[in-house]
Amino acid sequence: MALPAYIDATTGAITDGEAWVAIASAEPDSANVQFVSTDDGQVGDFSQYMDLKIVGYVRSLYSGVSTSLYLNLNNDAGSNYAQQYLYGSGAAVAAGSVASTTYAYAGWIAGNTATANIFSAFTVDLFDINSGKYKSVIAQSADDRDGAGYVALFTNTWQSQAAITEIDLTGVGVTLLAGTRIDLFGVLPRMTPPSATVTVA
Amino acid sequence: MAIIEAIATTYLEADASSVEFSSIPATYEHLQLRVNGRGTRATDTMYHYLQFGTGGGAVDTGANYAFHEMYAYSTTVGAVSGTGETGIKLHMMAAANLDAAVYGAQIIDILDYANANKNTTTLTHEGVASDPNMYFLSGLWDATGAVDRIKWSSPVGSFVRGSEFTLYGLKDNPTVN
Numbered sequence: 001m002a003l004p005a006y007i008d009a010t011t012g013a014i015t016d017g018e019a020w021v022a023i024a025s026a027e028p029d030s031a032n033v034q035f036v037s038t039d040d041g042q043v044g045d046f047s048q049y050m051d052l053k054i055v056g057y058v059r060s061l062y063s064g065v066s067t068s069l070y071l072n073l074n075n076d077a078g079s080n081y082a083q084q085y086l087y088g089s090g091a092a093v094a095a096g097s098v099a100s101t102t103y104a105y106a107g108w109i110a111g112n113t114a115t116a117n118i119f120s121a122f123t124v125d126l127f128d129i130n131s132g133k134y135k136s137v138i139a140q141s142a143d144d145r146d147g148a149g150y151v152a153l154f155t156n157t158w159q160s161q162a163a164i165t166e167i168d169l170t171g172v173g174v175t176l177l178a179g180t181r182i183d184l185f186g187v188l189p190r191m192t193p194p195s196a197t198v199t200v201a
Numbered sequence: 202m203a204i205i206e207a208i209a210t211t212y213l214e215a216d217a218s219s220v221e222f223s224s225i226p227a228t229y230e231h232l233q234l235r236v237n238g239r240g241t242r243a244t245d246t247m248y249h250y251l252q253f254g255t256g257g258g259a260v261d262t263g264a265n266y267a268f269h270e271m272y273a274y275s276t277t278v279g280a281v282s283g284t285g286e287t288g289i290k291l292h293m294m295a296a297a298n299l300d301a302a303v304y305g306a307q308i309i310d311i312l313d314y315a316n317a318n319k320n321t322t323t324l325t326h327e328g329v330a331s332d333p334n335m336y337f338l339s340g341l342w343d344a345t346g347a348v349d350r351i352k353w354s355s356p357v358g359s360f361v362r363g364s365e366f367t368l369y370g371l372k373d374n375p376t377v378n
Contacts, residue, residue, distance in 0.1 A: 016203075016206060016207055017203045017206075018203040018204065018205060018206070019203065019205045019206050019207040019369055020204075020205045050210070050235075050365070050367060051235060082330040082331045082333060083330055083333070084273055084275070084328055084329075084330045084332075084333035084334060084335045085273070085335075086271065086272075086273035086278060086335055086337070093278050094276070094278065095273030095274075095275065095276055095277065095278045095335075096273075096275065096276050097273075097274075097275040097276070097330070097333035099331075099333070125235075125306065125308060127235070127237040127304070127306045127365075128237040128304070128365055131237075131363070131365075132302065132363075133237065133302050133303070133304045133363060134300065134302040134303050134304070134331070136237055136304055136305060136306035136329075136330075137306070137330075138306045138308065138326055138327075138328060138335075140326065153273075153326060153335060153337055154335070155306060155327075155328030155329065155330040155333070155334075155335045156330045157303060157329070157330040157331040159300070159302075159331070161302055187235070188207055189207055189210035189365075189367050190207035190208060190209050190210040190367065190368075191207070194208060194209030194210070195206075195208050195209065195226055196208050196209045196222045196223060196224050196225045196226065196368060197209075197222070197223045197224045198209050198211045198220075198221070198222055199219075199220075199221040199222075199223065200211060200213060200217045200219070200220055200221075201217060201218055201219045201221070
Protein backbone atom coordinates (compact mmCIF):
# COMPACT_ATOMS: atom_id res chain seq x y z
CA MET A 1 0.00 0.00 0.00
CA ALA A 2 1.62 3.23 -1.17
CA LEU A 3 1.78 6.13 1.22
CA PRO A 4 1.16 9.68 0.01
CA ALA A 5 4.45 11.21 -1.07
CA TYR A 6 4.35 13.79 1.70
CA ILE A 7 4.70 11.09 4.36
CA ASP A 8 8.25 9.92 4.91
CA ALA A 9 8.04 6.15 4.49
CA THR A 10 10.81 5.57 7.01
CA THR A 11 9.88 7.93 9.80
CA GLY A 12 6.22 8.54 9.13
CA ALA A 13 6.85 12.29 9.39
CA ILE A 14 4.89 14.77 7.32
CA THR A 15 6.96 16.64 4.77
CA ASP A 16 6.17 19.33 2.21
CA GLY A 17 6.91 18.02 -1.24
CA GLU A 18 4.86 18.39 -4.38
CA ALA A 19 1.79 20.49 -3.59
CA TRP A 20 -0.16 19.28 -6.61
CA VAL A 21 -0.86 15.58 -6.48
CA ALA A 22 -2.18 13.71 -9.51
CA ILE A 23 -5.19 11.83 -8.16
CA ALA A 24 -6.85 10.33 -11.20
CA SER A 25 -7.24 10.60 -14.95
CA ALA A 26 -10.16 9.67 -17.16
CA GLU A 27 -10.44 9.12 -20.89
CA PRO A 28 -14.16 8.54 -21.11
CA ASP A 29 -16.48 7.66 -23.93
CA SER A 30 -19.58 7.92 -21.80
CA ALA A 31 -21.90 10.71 -20.70
CA ASN A 32 -20.42 11.01 -17.27
CA VAL A 33 -17.03 11.17 -15.61
CA GLN A 34 -16.98 10.39 -11.94
CA PHE A 35 -14.21 10.89 -9.41
CA VAL A 36 -14.82 9.43 -5.97
CA SER A 37 -12.67 9.80 -2.88
CA THR A 38 -11.05 6.54 -1.89
CA ASP A 39 -11.31 7.43 1.81
CA ASP A 40 -8.33 5.24 2.56
CA GLY A 41 -5.58 7.70 3.46
CA GLN A 42 -3.90 7.21 0.10
CA VAL A 43 -3.44 9.53 -2.86
CA GLY A 44 -7.09 9.26 -3.90
CA ASP A 45 -8.43 10.25 -0.52
CA PHE A 46 -9.89 13.76 -0.94
CA SER A 47 -9.90 14.42 2.81
CA GLN A 48 -6.20 15.31 2.86
CA TYR A 49 -6.41 18.15 0.32
CA MET A 50 -7.15 21.82 0.73
CA ASP A 51 -8.37 22.29 -2.86
CA LEU A 52 -8.99 20.20 -5.94
CA LYS A 53 -8.22 21.11 -9.54
CA ILE A 54 -9.62 19.57 -12.70
CA VAL A 55 -8.05 20.00 -16.11
CA GLY A 56 -9.92 18.71 -19.14
CA TYR A 57 -9.87 18.54 -22.91
CA VAL A 58 -13.24 17.40 -24.13
CA ARG A 59 -15.56 16.88 -27.07
CA SER A 60 -19.01 15.37 -27.13
CA LEU A 61 -21.44 13.59 -29.43
CA TYR A 62 -23.99 16.38 -28.94
CA SER A 63 -25.90 16.90 -32.20
CA GLY A 64 -24.98 20.57 -32.44
CA VAL A 65 -21.72 22.46 -32.38
CA SER A 66 -21.50 23.08 -28.64
CA THR A 67 -23.06 22.01 -25.36
CA SER A 68 -22.62 22.47 -21.64
CA LEU A 69 -20.48 20.58 -19.18
CA TYR A 70 -22.11 20.31 -15.77
CA LEU A 71 -20.50 19.51 -12.46
CA ASN A 72 -22.25 17.93 -9.49
CA LEU A 73 -20.77 17.26 -6.08
CA ASN A 74 -21.47 14.36 -3.73
CA ASN A 75 -24.17 13.14 -6.12
CA ASP A 76 -26.27 16.17 -5.17
CA ALA A 77 -28.72 16.96 -7.98
CA GLY A 78 -30.88 19.24 -5.83
CA SER A 79 -31.27 22.97 -6.38
CA ASN A 80 -28.23 23.72 -4.27
CA TYR A 81 -25.91 25.46 -6.72
CA ALA A 82 -25.50 29.16 -7.48
CA GLN A 83 -23.80 30.34 -10.66
CA GLN A 84 -22.31 33.48 -12.13
CA TYR A 85 -20.95 33.35 -15.67
CA LEU A 86 -19.37 35.69 -18.18
CA TYR A 87 -18.68 34.73 -21.76
CA GLY A 88 -17.57 36.02 -25.09
CA SER A 89 -18.75 34.76 -28.46
CA GLY A 90 -17.43 36.53 -31.49
CA ALA A 91 -17.93 40.24 -30.84
CA ALA A 92 -20.59 39.67 -28.19
CA VAL A 93 -20.08 39.52 -24.45
CA ALA A 94 -22.76 38.52 -21.97
CA ALA A 95 -23.25 37.42 -18.40
CA GLY A 96 -25.85 35.75 -16.28
CA SER A 97 -26.47 34.25 -12.89
CA VAL A 98 -28.70 31.66 -11.30
CA ALA A 99 -29.35 31.71 -7.55
CA SER A 100 -30.51 28.14 -7.23
CA THR A 101 -30.08 25.36 -9.73
CA THR A 102 -29.17 21.71 -9.94
CA TYR A 103 -25.58 21.87 -11.15
CA ALA A 104 -22.42 23.93 -11.29
CA TYR A 105 -21.07 25.07 -14.63
CA ALA A 106 -17.69 23.67 -15.64
CA GLY A 107 -17.64 24.88 -19.24
CA TRP A 108 -18.91 24.67 -22.78
CA ILE A 109 -17.68 21.86 -24.96
CA ALA A 110 -17.52 21.11 -28.65
CA GLY A 111 -20.31 19.01 -30.14
CA ASN A 112 -20.39 16.45 -32.90
CA THR A 113 -20.89 18.94 -35.73
CA ALA A 114 -17.85 21.00 -34.79
CA THR A 115 -14.91 20.65 -37.14
CA ALA A 116 -13.25 17.28 -36.75
CA ASN A 117 -10.60 17.01 -34.05
CA ILE A 118 -11.63 20.21 -32.27
CA PHE A 119 -11.76 19.71 -28.52
CA SER A 120 -12.58 22.23 -25.81
CA ALA A 121 -10.35 23.06 -22.86
CA PHE A 122 -11.52 23.74 -19.33
CA THR A 123 -10.18 24.04 -15.82
CA VAL A 124 -12.07 23.89 -12.54
CA ASP A 125 -10.83 24.86 -9.08
CA LEU A 126 -12.70 23.70 -5.99
CA PHE A 127 -11.79 25.51 -2.76
CA ASP A 128 -11.41 24.36 0.84
CA ILE A 129 -13.16 21.13 0.05
CA ASN A 130 -13.10 19.67 3.55
CA SER A 131 -14.36 22.76 5.36
CA GLY A 132 -17.77 23.50 6.82
CA LYS A 133 -18.18 26.34 4.32
CA TYR A 134 -20.35 26.32 1.26
CA LYS A 135 -17.95 25.25 -1.47
CA SER A 136 -16.62 27.77 -3.97
CA VAL A 137 -15.92 26.54 -7.50
CA ILE A 138 -14.42 28.66 -10.26
CA ALA A 139 -13.94 27.51 -13.83
CA GLN A 140 -12.62 28.69 -17.16
CA SER A 141 -13.41 27.21 -20.54
CA ALA A 142 -12.26 27.64 -24.12
CA ASP A 143 -14.56 26.32 -26.83
CA ASP A 144 -12.95 27.66 -29.98
CA ARG A 145 -14.38 26.42 -33.27
CA ASP A 146 -12.29 28.37 -35.75
CA GLY A 147 -14.38 31.49 -36.22
CA ALA A 148 -17.07 30.60 -33.70
CA GLY A 149 -17.29 29.37 -30.15
CA TYR A 150 -17.17 30.64 -26.60
CA VAL A 151 -14.62 31.70 -24.07
CA ALA A 152 -16.11 31.68 -20.61
CA LEU A 153 -15.48 32.30 -16.92
CA PHE A 154 -17.63 30.86 -14.15
CA THR A 155 -18.03 31.03 -10.40
CA ASN A 156 -20.25 28.60 -8.58
CA THR A 157 -21.27 28.01 -4.99
CA TRP A 158 -22.34 24.57 -3.86
CA GLN A 159 -24.63 25.42 -0.98
CA SER A 160 -23.59 22.52 1.19
CA GLN A 161 -21.29 22.36 4.18
CA ALA A 162 -20.37 18.72 3.53
CA ALA A 163 -16.84 17.73 2.60
CA ILE A 164 -16.51 16.95 -1.09
CA THR A 165 -16.18 13.22 -1.65
CA GLU A 166 -17.49 12.81 -5.21
CA ILE A 167 -17.31 14.82 -8.41
CA ASP A 168 -19.45 14.12 -11.46
CA LEU A 169 -18.85 15.85 -14.78
CA THR A 170 -21.62 15.44 -17.29
CA GLY A 171 -21.94 16.43 -20.90
CA VAL A 172 -25.56 17.47 -20.91
CA GLY A 173 -27.61 14.63 -22.32
CA VAL A 174 -24.74 13.51 -24.49
CA THR A 175 -21.80 11.18 -24.59
CA LEU A 176 -18.28 12.52 -24.23
CA LEU A 177 -16.34 11.58 -27.30
CA ALA A 178 -13.42 9.18 -27.17
CA GLY A 179 -10.29 11.25 -26.97
CA THR A 180 -11.68 13.31 -24.12
CA ARG A 181 -9.16 13.59 -21.31
CA ILE A 182 -9.89 14.80 -17.78
CA ASP A 183 -7.36 14.93 -14.93
CA LEU A 184 -7.98 15.52 -11.26
CA PHE A 185 -5.35 16.98 -8.95
CA GLY A 186 -5.31 17.44 -5.21
CA VAL A 187 -3.82 20.71 -3.94
CA LEU A 188 -2.16 20.40 -0.55
CA PRO A 189 -1.73 23.25 1.92
CA ARG A 190 1.57 23.96 3.66
CA MET A 191 1.76 21.24 6.30
CA THR A 192 5.07 21.93 8.03
CA PRO A 193 6.29 25.29 9.41
CA PRO A 194 6.08 27.78 6.53
CA SER A 195 9.08 28.88 4.52
CA ALA A 196 7.76 32.46 4.55
CA THR A 197 6.70 34.52 7.56
CA VAL A 198 2.95 34.79 8.10
CA THR A 199 1.58 37.82 9.95
CA VAL A 200 -2.09 38.09 10.81
CA ALA A 201 -3.05 41.41 12.38
CA MET B 202 12.30 17.84 -6.65
CA ALA B 203 8.90 19.32 -6.30
CA ILE B 204 7.75 21.71 -9.02
CA ILE B 205 4.86 23.28 -7.10
CA GLU B 206 5.39 23.77 -3.39
CA ALA B 207 3.13 25.19 -0.71
CA ILE B 208 5.15 27.99 0.90
CA ALA B 209 2.70 29.06 3.59
CA THR B 210 -0.92 28.58 4.60
CA THR B 211 -2.91 30.58 7.10
CA TYR B 212 -6.40 29.70 8.20
CA LEU B 213 -7.83 32.54 10.25
CA GLU B 214 -8.89 31.52 13.73
CA ALA B 215 -10.27 35.01 14.42
CA ASP B 216 -11.22 38.03 12.34
CA ALA B 217 -8.18 39.90 11.05
CA SER B 218 -7.68 43.28 9.41
CA SER B 219 -4.73 42.07 7.35
CA VAL B 220 -2.85 38.98 6.26
CA GLU B 221 0.76 39.22 5.22
CA PHE B 222 3.34 36.82 3.86
CA SER B 223 6.91 38.10 4.20
CA SER B 224 10.43 36.76 3.73
CA ILE B 225 9.12 34.94 0.67
CA PRO B 226 11.97 32.87 -0.75
CA ALA B 227 13.29 33.97 -4.13
CA THR B 228 13.85 30.37 -5.14
CA TYR B 229 10.75 29.99 -7.31
CA GLU B 230 9.95 31.23 -10.80
CA HIS B 231 6.32 32.15 -10.18
CA LEU B 232 3.89 32.46 -7.29
CA GLN B 233 0.24 31.55 -6.99
CA LEU B 234 -2.10 32.69 -4.23
CA ARG B 235 -5.24 30.71 -3.55
CA VAL B 236 -7.78 32.25 -1.19
CA ASN B 237 -11.19 31.27 0.11
CA GLY B 238 -12.35 34.27 2.08
CA ARG B 239 -15.12 36.31 3.64
CA GLY B 240 -15.30 39.84 5.01
CA THR B 241 -17.16 41.79 7.65
CA ARG B 242 -18.49 44.42 5.26
CA ALA B 243 -22.26 44.58 5.63
CA THR B 244 -23.23 44.35 1.95
CA ASP B 245 -21.68 43.81 -1.44
CA THR B 246 -18.36 42.05 -1.58
CA MET B 247 -15.64 43.33 0.69
CA TYR B 248 -13.18 44.91 -1.67
CA HIS B 249 -9.61 44.83 -0.53
CA TYR B 250 -6.09 45.64 -1.65
CA LEU B 251 -3.07 43.57 -2.45
CA GLN B 252 0.25 45.26 -1.80
CA PHE B 253 3.82 44.19 -2.36
CA GLY B 254 7.14 44.80 -0.68
CA THR B 255 10.75 44.23 -1.60
CA GLY B 256 14.17 44.16 0.01
CA GLY B 257 12.88 43.04 3.37
CA GLY B 258 11.00 46.29 3.89
CA ALA B 259 7.33 47.01 4.52
CA VAL B 260 4.81 46.81 1.71
CA ASP B 261 4.65 49.75 -0.68
CA THR B 262 1.67 51.89 0.35
CA GLY B 263 2.32 54.56 -2.25
CA ALA B 264 0.16 55.25 -5.30
CA ASN B 265 2.14 52.77 -7.36
CA TYR B 266 -0.47 50.24 -8.39
CA ALA B 267 -2.89 49.87 -11.28
CA PHE B 268 -5.54 47.42 -12.38
CA HIS B 269 -7.86 46.51 -15.26
CA GLU B 270 -10.87 44.32 -14.69
CA MET B 271 -13.77 42.71 -16.49
CA TYR B 272 -16.70 41.95 -14.24
CA ALA B 273 -20.11 40.36 -14.22
CA TYR B 274 -22.87 41.14 -11.75
CA SER B 275 -25.70 38.83 -12.70
CA THR B 276 -26.49 39.94 -16.30
CA THR B 277 -24.46 43.16 -16.10
CA VAL B 278 -21.04 43.12 -17.69
CA GLY B 279 -18.48 45.86 -17.62
CA ALA B 280 -14.89 46.87 -17.33
CA VAL B 281 -13.06 49.23 -15.01
CA SER B 282 -9.49 50.35 -14.66
CA GLY B 283 -7.56 52.37 -12.15
CA THR B 284 -4.12 53.87 -11.90
CA GLY B 285 -2.25 55.60 -9.12
CA GLU B 286 -3.87 53.21 -6.67
CA THR B 287 -2.39 52.36 -3.28
CA GLY B 288 -2.88 48.64 -3.95
CA ILE B 289 -4.27 46.27 -6.53
CA LYS B 290 -8.00 46.39 -5.93
CA LEU B 291 -9.62 42.98 -5.46
CA HIS B 292 -13.16 42.04 -4.57
CA MET B 293 -14.02 38.50 -3.80
CA MET B 294 -14.47 38.46 -0.03
CA ALA B 295 -18.09 37.49 0.56
CA ALA B 296 -19.93 40.10 2.63
CA ALA B 297 -21.87 39.74 5.86
CA ASN B 298 -25.29 39.93 4.16
CA LEU B 299 -24.75 36.49 2.63
CA ASP B 300 -25.31 33.17 4.37
CA ALA B 301 -22.59 32.70 6.99
CA ALA B 302 -21.22 29.67 5.14
CA VAL B 303 -20.59 31.60 1.90
CA TYR B 304 -16.96 32.41 1.13
CA GLY B 305 -15.47 33.75 -2.08
CA ALA B 306 -12.78 32.22 -4.28
CA GLN B 307 -9.65 33.93 -5.57
CA ILE B 308 -6.64 32.74 -7.57
CA ILE B 309 -3.82 35.21 -8.18
CA ASP B 310 -0.81 34.41 -10.35
CA ILE B 311 2.32 36.51 -9.86
CA LEU B 312 4.83 35.82 -12.62
CA ASP B 313 8.60 36.19 -12.44
CA TYR B 314 8.17 37.78 -9.02
CA ALA B 315 11.85 37.51 -8.05
CA ASN B 316 13.12 39.41 -11.08
CA ALA B 317 14.41 42.83 -9.99
CA ASN B 318 14.33 44.29 -13.50
CA LYS B 319 10.64 43.97 -14.29
CA ASN B 320 7.52 45.53 -12.88
CA THR B 321 5.16 43.00 -11.30
CA THR B 322 1.98 42.05 -13.15
CA THR B 323 -0.70 39.84 -11.62
CA LEU B 324 -3.55 37.82 -13.13
CA THR B 325 -6.63 37.15 -11.00
CA HIS B 326 -9.89 35.24 -11.34
CA GLU B 327 -12.22 35.70 -8.39
CA GLY B 328 -15.86 35.73 -7.47
CA VAL B 329 -18.78 34.92 -5.21
CA ALA B 330 -21.55 33.14 -7.10
CA SER B 331 -23.99 33.57 -4.22
CA ASP B 332 -23.72 37.36 -4.43
CA PRO B 333 -23.57 37.04 -7.54
CA ASN B 334 -20.38 38.51 -9.00
CA MET B 335 -17.17 37.57 -10.76
CA TYR B 336 -14.01 39.41 -11.78
CA PHE B 337 -11.15 38.72 -14.14
CA LEU B 338 -8.43 41.26 -13.69
CA SER B 339 -4.88 42.30 -14.19
CA GLY B 340 -2.88 44.16 -11.59
CA LEU B 341 0.34 46.09 -11.80
CA TRP B 342 2.84 47.06 -9.15
CA ASP B 343 4.75 49.82 -10.88
CA ALA B 344 8.10 48.95 -9.31
CA THR B 345 10.91 46.67 -10.30
CA GLY B 346 11.76 45.28 -6.89
CA ALA B 347 11.77 41.54 -6.40
CA VAL B 348 8.63 40.68 -4.45
CA ASP B 349 9.36 39.26 -1.01
CA ARG B 350 6.25 40.48 0.83
CA ILE B 351 2.53 40.32 0.02
CA LYS B 352 -0.27 41.83 2.06
CA TRP B 353 -4.07 41.75 1.90
CA SER B 354 -5.99 44.46 3.72
CA SER B 355 -9.28 46.29 3.32
CA PRO B 356 -10.41 49.83 4.19
CA VAL B 357 -13.99 48.63 4.64
CA GLY B 358 -13.74 45.65 6.96
CA SER B 359 -11.85 42.64 8.24
CA PHE B 360 -11.32 39.14 6.97
CA VAL B 361 -13.42 36.76 9.00
CA ARG B 362 -12.58 33.60 10.84
CA GLY B 363 -12.32 30.66 8.49
CA SER B 364 -10.81 32.65 5.64
CA GLU B 365 -7.91 30.72 4.17
CA PHE B 366 -4.85 31.99 2.32
CA THR B 367 -2.17 29.79 0.77
CA LEU B 368 0.93 30.87 -1.14
CA TYR B 369 2.41 28.45 -3.67
CA GLY B 370 5.75 28.61 -5.44
CA LEU B 371 6.23 27.25 -8.95
CA LYS B 372 9.72 26.21 -9.90
CA ASP B 373 11.18 26.24 -13.37
CA ASN B 374 13.20 23.58 -15.10
CA PRO B 375 16.82 24.33 -14.19
CA THR B 376 18.06 22.46 -17.24
CA VAL B 377 16.72 25.08 -19.66
CA ASN B 378 18.17 28.15 -17.96
